[in-house]
Amino acid sequence: AFSSKTSLQEAQTLLDGLTDCRAPTKTRIVAEMWGKLLQDIEPVAEIPLHLLYELEDLLKDLLEQTLYMPLDWEALPENAYEILRNLLHTRTLLENSNLPMLAWSKRHGELRFSCLDASHEIGNTIKQFGGSLLMSATLSPMEQFAKCCGQNLVSSSLVQAETPWRKKAYRLAIDLRVDTRLKLRTLHYTTTADTICRLADSAEDCVVAYFPSYEYAEGINETLLNFDSAPTVFLQPRGLSLAKQNEFLSNALNSAKVLLLIMGGSFAEGIDVLGGHVSHALIVGPSLPVADNVQRARMARLENLDSEAAYHLVCREPAITRILQAVGRMVRRPGQKATILFHCQRFAESHYQGLFSETTPEYIRTDEGMARWLRTL
Structure with missing residues (x-):
């Protein structure tokens, strides 16, 4: 839920879909630029910061051009629509300061964003409710489980069903x-x-x-x-x-x-x-x-x-x-x-x-x- 990936192949599929539905020229140009930028990515343990900033800026432009410009959504192929949904999810993750991310690549033309610690985001989600009940047969070690959920074990109640x-x-x-x-x-x-x-x-x-x-x-x-x-x-x-x-x-x-x-x-x-x-x-x-x-x-x-x-x-x-x-x-x-x-x-x-x-x-x-x-x- 807190990680994502995209690829050069998906960028080409998106560009083809935008072409099929006759998207505005500027939208297709930005989509083509997105594909060219992904094409330059090689396998690496961590994407360099300058390239990451460029990717984030271009992703923002691509989504703005696609979502806010006139587009025949009925004519957009389903696979291109799903790729757009994934890119929107990626941008949401990158804008969330509670989610430390690692940007990296496993193979040529592929971009991955892996969450390194989701505890703050999970904790903030749980806080929205008056109470939460977390159940599992494998919660131990309890201290680490509570930490991963952004919770304080001291202020939580523990009920253990004996078997x-x-x-x-x-x-x-x-x-x-x-x-x-x-x-x-x-x-x-x-x-x-x-x-x-x-x-x-x-x-x-x-x-x-x-x-x-x-x-x-x-x-x-x-x-x-x-x-x-x-x-x-x-x-x-x-x-x-x-x-x-x-x-x-x-x-x-x-x-x-x-x-x-x-x-x-x-x-x-x-x-x-x-x-x-x-x-x-x-x-x-x-x-x-x-x-x-x-x-x-x-x-x-x-x-x-x-x-x-x-x-x-x-x-x-x-x-x-x-x-x-x-x-x-x-x-x-x-x-x-x-x-x-x-x-x-x-x-x-x-x-x-x-x-x-x-x-x-x-x-x-x-x-x-x-x-x-x-x-x-």
């Missing part, structure tokens, strides 16, 4: 045999695929494996296909609507033995039907975000913290929250049980102990240890 039945609903284990870091994960592809197969053999229903990226999941899927007796595997498709997501998931739960999902995606965070249908899951790595220029800019704003504490706040804590959300959806009511295997040695580090605050995990160090653990399921 004692959940404390005995999980069986957790940490697999220390593998390291899923980007540079090392391919060395363990066979072990990961074999672990998925063996976990599937021990479960009566479908097994879910969560991955930090599509590339990782696709690599394991290809490895599984090379196994002689591989189980039926469904890989989460990209870009599905909510209706298609539910359709895919329903089909997968009925037909697949293994379901490969992407951590942090809508399947992991937004679908509640796994509870009661899936009792075994593999969390492949802590799903840390890539420390790109946006994350580094966010960490740089935390001047009161050292680099390790800033990294934990910006990268690790959101990853832990995503995992808790995915795991939490496997147990939705009393009587449901779930066995979760955390498949990476990093889960044994102190940084991730928040994942195991209610259930003490078992530790698996060898292939023999894995075999013994599976026999107890």
